[in-house]
Amino acid sequence: MKKLFLETSFSKIYMIVMIIITLLIVGGYFSYAMFTVSKEKSNAIRIVTGNLTYKLTVDGEESNTLTVGSKETKTFTVTLSNPNNRIARFNFYYVGSLPTDVTAGYVTGDGLNTPPVSIGINLEKADVSGSSNTYSIRVSNKSSSSATITLGVSVGLDYNDLTLPENGHLFEEIVMTGKVSDIVIDNLSSGSTYDDGIDTFITGEDPNNYIWYSGKLWRAVSVNNDTETTKLVTQWNISAINYSNGSTAFDGSYMEDWLNNTSVDGFLGNLRDYENFIVTNSVWDATMDDSELGSIKRPNGGTTVIAPVGLLNTYEYQSSNDGQTNSYLNNGLYWWTLTQSISSNIRSVGYYGDVSVYSALNAGGVRPSINLKSNVTIVDGDGTIDNPYRLMGDNDTNLSGTFLNTRYSGEYIRFGNDENNLYRIVSHENGSGTKIVSGEPLKSSEVFIKNVFGSNTIFSSENTIGSFLNNDYLNTGNGYLTDEDIAMIEDSTTWYLGTVGKGTSYKLAKYTDETGNTLTSSTTTSKVGLLRLGELMSGQFERYALKDENSSTGLTAIYWTLTPYTISYVRSVSSDGNSYGNNPSNSYSIRSSLNLKSNVVITSGTGTKSDPFEIALQ
Structure with missing residues (x-):
């Protein structure tokens, strides 16, 4: 009997011990599983409770706040x-209501993650792939004072699914689609505006105002408050x-003619469906002004021209950064403006951003400007140089x-080998094929190669540079x-x-006179050649x-063109964007140009610099 009692007691004790152990395990499980931490206080960078921690950085620095100045829009990289040494679940939000006239949201793109929904997202343990997420948060502050947003995690x-705290709010995606005039102003991630x-x-040094249209990279310059049209200028x-035969007038100049020439020889004729995209009766103000940069007043309309394509005037250049020389419109090159100066001079922008004068008789760099219609919309992109805005219909x-011969001047093509494998469409001058040119001067071991033009100013397959192009x-x-390229x-x-x-017209490079009606008899034939002065992509x-x-x-680099300047000199395009005459015995760089056959087709790509067309024979 005593033995039975002892056995029963031990059994009960054993059962009690097992129950206690089980309760401890279950209790520990639930207490751990139900545990979460939140960070909502400023300067509280890392919170540790139990065994779980997290780390939050803003633009590479540990922080939990986003601060934007008055009338500014900024994009923050939040990681x-x-x-921890185990997988954990996280969510990410902002705390409290957004200040008045402040909006915030996330943008998507390569290398970026989408913020988690309220139940959270799992991140792998530390020091392995998937242990962190990076978000791009854009904050726009249209109020009259700075604004700060506090982040929570x-x-x-x-x-375990997470829940948002009562004062926590998820960021919503900023979708950059809509009218160009709205998007380019409302979604600036840096810089600001001047009305x-x-x-x-x-305004600003490098705002996100890039637009890709018709094979060219543009910058959005301004939006008209009344018509809601958007002025663009090419980046390069x-x-x-x-510019002209010496006159400072834009009206009737070689410049006006080249910009608005609808043939294969001009700029407008190579724009995609321009009637659908641009204002064809734009007013361009070329009023004379010799004021210093920073003190230029808005022109009064004393000298205007109505045309589809024009140039920026000095007031528009000044307005891009409050008269400073380091604005986004400073592209590090010389280029013409629309503004007249005294004598036979035109105001131009130098490669360091200053405004000076340049004789209208000379050949300077051209940055065409257009006005997009108010109903043109953005359908893709974020306005950065790597992901410019894309337009509906383009x-x-x-x-x-x-077929490649249906595409547009400026679009990029994968052609050639290694460091010389990027070309651009010039035009469809021969009617059926596609003229292309190397995207930059040819290189060898990352150095621009150079060659003399020849013993005289006439290009042929037998002169020095022509022999190189048609043999070496x-x-x-x-x-x-490659063999496939050559075919x-x-x-x-x-x-x-x-x-x-x-002081003569660009048309004389191809025609007998400025009317452009009769082709010149000064020609040569060869498989490979060079661009002539005034051709598209010769900048x-x-x-x-x-x-x-x-x-x-x-x-x-300075590179040769086909075009003689005099009987003793040949035109080249300077490394700073202008064009000069040079002795053919000088050594300059080479941009090879050629015509591709009519049965070349696109196999992949979208024609941008980052995604060029891949091509093949049909």
Whole structure:
């Protein structure tokens, strides 16, 4: 009996102990599983409760606040990391209501994550892939004082859904679609605006106001307050030509003609469906003004021209950054403005951003300007240089099988080898094929190659530079092209060799006179050639000088054109964007140009610099 009692007691004790252990385990499980922490106090960078922590950084610094000045829009890079040695669940939000006239949200893009929903998202343990998420948060403050947003984070075990605190709010996505005039102003991530009562100008050193349209990179400059049209200017110099025969008037100048020429030889004729995109009766104010930068007044309309395409005047340039020389419109090159000066001079912008004068007889860099219609809309992009805004009607996808000869001047093509594998469409001058040119001068081991033009000013397949292009360049052993590339090139192209001297029309490079009715008899034929003066893409597409500095970046080079300047000199495009005559015995860089066959088709790509067309013979 005693033995039975002892056995029963031990059994009960054992059962009680097991129950206690089970309760401890379950209790610990639930107490741990239900545990979360939140960070909502300023300067509380990392909170540790139990065994879970987290880390939050804003633009690389540990912080939990986003501060934006009055009338500013800023984009912050926020990184949420899991520093624990186990998977944990996190959510991310802002605390309290947004201040009046302040909006905030996230934007998507390459390398960015979408903020979690209220139940949170799991992050892997520390020091492994997936242990952190990076968000791009854009805050726009239209109020008259600075605004600060406090960030909050909750963390818990990976198998428990989280809930937002009562004063927590999730960021919503900022969708950048809508009218151009709205998006380019409302979604500035840096810089600001200046409203002179007529136009609202985008200001700053490098705001997100890039637009890709018709094979060219543009900057949005201003929005008209009344008509809601948006003025654009090309980021780079598209070409270089003489402004006029000496007159300072834009009306009737070579410049006005080139910009608004609807043939294959002019700028307007190579814009995509321009009647649908741009205001064709835009008013361009070319009123004379010799004021210093910073004291230029808005022109009074004393001298205006109505045309689809024009140039920026000095007031518009000044308004981009309160008269400073380091605004986004400073592209590190020389370029013409619309503003007249005294004598036969036109105001121009120098490569370090100053405004000076340049003789209208000379060939300077050209940055065309247009006004987008008020109903043109943005359908993609975020306005950065790597992801510019794209316009409805000019955002083609799935182009595989499309003939290249249906595409637009400026679009990029993958062609050639290694460091020389990026080309651009120039035009469809021969009617069926596609003229292209190397995106930059040819290189060898990352250095621009140089060559003399020849013993005289006439290009041919037998002079020095022509022999190089039609022999060494076409030899696959030299690494410039592949056999597949060469098979796509037309065997023979006519190259026009008319002379364009000082103060004469760009048309003389191709025609017998300025009417452009009769082709010049000065021609040669070869498989590969060069661009002539005034052709599209015969400009510069990188900075010659850093902002506020005279030193060269080394990103541009002087390169030869086909066009004689006199009987003794040949036109070249300078590394700073202008064009001069040079002795053919000088050594300068080379941009190869050629015509691709009519049966070349696109196999992939969208034609941008980051996603060029891949091509093949049909």
